[in-house]
Amino acid sequence: MVVMSPSHSTGPHPDDAVTRPPSPSRVPLEHRELWTKAAVGANTYDFDSGRVTPTIYERTTAAALRHDALNLGQGFTDHEGPQWMLETAAAAITDPRRGPGNQYPPGPGLPVLREAVAEDQRRRWDIDLDPASEVLVTTGATEGITAAILAFAAPGTQVLTFEPHYDSYGAVTAIAGAELVGVPLRGPDFRPDVDALEAAVTERTSLILLNTPHNPTGTVFSTEELRRVVDIAQRHDLRIMCDGVYEQLVFDDAAEPHHPILSVPGADEVAVAIGSAGKSFSLTGWKVGWVMGRAELVNQVLGIKQFLSFCSGPAYQWAVAAGLQDDRGFYAENVAGLQAGRDMLHSGLEAAGLRPNRAEAGYFVVADVRGLTDVGDVEFCRMLVEEVGVAAIPVSSLTVQHRANPQDELQNLVRFAFCKRHETIEAAMDRLAERLPAALDRLA
Ligand code: PMP
Ligand code: GLN
Numbered sequence: 001m002v003v004m005s006p007s008h009s010t011g012p013h014p015d016d017a018v019t020r021p022p023s024p025s026r027v028p029l030e031h032r033e034l035w036t037k038a039a040v041g042a043n044t045y046d047f048d049s050g051r052v053t054p055t056i057y058e059r060t061t062a063a064a065l066r067h068d069a070l071n072l073g074q075g076f077t078d079h080e081g082p083q084w085m086l087e088t089a090a091a092a093i094t095d096p097r098r099g100p101g102n103q104y105p106p107g108p109g110l111p112v113l114r115e116a117v118a119e120d121q122r123r124r125w126d127i128d129l130d131p132a133s134e135v136l137v138t139t140g141a142t143e144g145i146t147a148a149i150l151a152f153a154a155p156g157t158q159v160l161t162f163e164p165h166y167d168s169y170g171a172v173t174a175i176a177g178a179e180l181v182g183v184p185l186r187g188p189d190f191r192p193d194v195d196a197l198e199a200a201v202t203e204r205t206s207l208i209l210l211n212t213p214h215n216p217t218g219t220v221f222s223t224e225e226l227r228r229v230v231d232i233a234q235r236h237d238l239r240i241m242c243d244g245v246y247e248q249l250v251f252d253d254a255a256e257p258h259h260p261i262l263s264v265p266g267a268d269e270v271a272v273a274i275g276s277a278g279k280s281f282s283l284t285g286w287k288v289g290w291v292m293g294r295a296e297l298v299n300q301v302l303g304i305k306q307f308l309s310f311c312s313g314p315a316y317q318w319a320v321a322a323g324l325q326d327d328r329g330f331y332a333e334n335v336a337g338l339q340a341g342r343d344m345l346h347s348g349l350e351a352a353g354l355r356p357n358r359a360e361a362g363y364f365v366v367a368d369v370r371g372l373t374d375v376g377d378v379e380f381c382r383m384l385v386e387e388v389g390v391a392a393i394p395v396s397s398l399t400v401q402h403r404a405n406p407q408d409e410l411q412n413l414v415r416f417a418f419c420k421r422h423e424t425i426e427a428a429m430d431r432l433a434e435r436l437p438a439a440l441d442r443l444a
Contacts, residue, residue: 034175041174042167043401055167056397060381064391069384070428072345072416073391075215075363079421081282082323082330089286089319100314107306109137109290110317116324117275117290127262133295136302139312140287141245141276146172147305148272148291149207152239153178157206162192164216164366164398164410166243169209178206182400184410187368188357190217194228201232207239208232213246213258216366216395216415218342218359220250223259230261233270239297240271245289246362248280248331251339254360268294272301277320279363281327282334282419286316338363341418341425348429349416352436356416363419366395370412375443377414384414387439390428392416 032040039045039052046053053059060073071078080086092099100110108114114131121127129135138144145168153159155177161169163182173180183196197208208229212221221229233240242261250258261271272293278284291301323330342359349356354367369380377394385391395413396404404411418425 037174038171041180042171043397043399044167044171056393057167060385060391060393063385067385067389067391069389069391070420070424070431071391072418072420072425072428073393075279075417075419076284077282077419078424079282082328084328085281085283085319085323088322089315092315092318099318102314105311105314105317107311108302109135109311110314110321113137113288113317113321113324114290116321117292120324121260121262121292125260125263127260127292129262129292130295134292134298136291136298136305137312137317138274138289138291138305139309140278141243141274141289142168142287143305143308143312144274144276144289144291144301145169145209145241145243147301147308148241148274149173149178149209150176150304151300152207152241154206156204158202158204159207159209160197160200160205161209162197162211162214163400164395164413165209166211166215167398170400173209180400181205184408185214185217185219187366187409187413188355190214190219190357190366192219192221192225192229194225194232197229198232201236201238205236205238207241209241209243210261211243212261213244213250213361215246215362216364216393216398217357218362218364218366220254220256220258220360222256223264226259226261226264226267230264230267230270234266238270240267241274242271243274245274245276245279247275249335249338249363250361251335251342251359253339253358258361262292272297277316277323281320281323281330286320287312288316288320337422338419341420341422344422344425344429345416345418348425348432351429352432354414359418363417364415365418366413366415368409368412369414372440373443376406376411379443380414383439383443384436387442388435389431 044053057074064071114135117135118129118131149172153176157178158181159173159178160181162185170180183200247258261267261273272291276289346356349367353372356365356367359365377396381394393415396411399410
């Protein structure tokens, strides 16, 4: 296993200060320029300086480096993905006879990758996709999410999502000129309240953003929950974008196995699904993703996507196609390691007096800090990185911040990543046990 140096994931950043969350009273959003709206939408606008900050993930990694803390913040693994995939990509770059070469691949993606995605979906979920028209390769899931939101959220409309939510949903919805409306996922189980979702639908709603398995709660939506969301979309003439980047990382004690949105009958009329190689193969920096769905919807997403990046690196696409064709046992080994990491993290956090959930999938658990302190998640994370030497993410950064209530549960949850080597998790838990009580006393 190759272990990376702690500095690998970040270089000097124009602004790596951990900033306070924006204050709600100074947001005349409708009069702001687009860059401000995007930044406000992702909680990356510093109202004091009027500047854009890095994302919460980058700020946390920078703070971890500054304080020499163990980084359970940003969701990247601290070990490499399968060696043979690294070699396949490297060979494709240096020996064009063994791969697609180094010039522009087709904008919608290398045919071999689109075929591998379609075949993978057929094999695992019995979903039938035409690789030529129903699979679109993107630069990471991030670009697919961006293109889908821009394609389907008309200006002036509302976009619904369960929150906490992935940060880019807020930014891109704002860029689209739409408004993100969050429906909270509540602990301790963080199951989606589909009635509350439907109650939030108005005549202005255009799009629902789903994410299953969910970041940061690890919730795997049940077939019934998905079926009901599809039904809402059909009845109210809405589109659905379903982000499934953690679909290969579901644990064996999840209440139900993962169900992709396109496996729900009728979903293809309204939904596109997003996938990514980053999490499936522990290769988060490769940024190879894809959009799947009925040809007409995928074509509409292409209308945006082809002017975002046009295309992305052929060598990575080539190697990901090989991984999808045959993972050589990587998925099973990876999921077992992650599940053991989750258990280790869960017990360590519980022993430290936090109230963690037991994620069903993915990279993260969320822990309620209210049993220990009432300072809120942002201040708790500042203390944790500076005084305990462990970095974690304040979940309020992943909410519709400008409307949030400080007493709300979503202002008191902290996300810890377990996609790290077990030694890293163990060392972080030792630090919590040794240093947290005194740090909390100082906070009081
Ligand atoms: N969606 C979610 C829920 C994520 O956690 C992430 C981070 N991997 C992404 C999208 C972005 O994926 P990618 O790195 O493939 O752009
Ligand atoms: N998906 C990763 C996380 O949730 C972060 C990706 C990013 O830094 N943009 O931590």
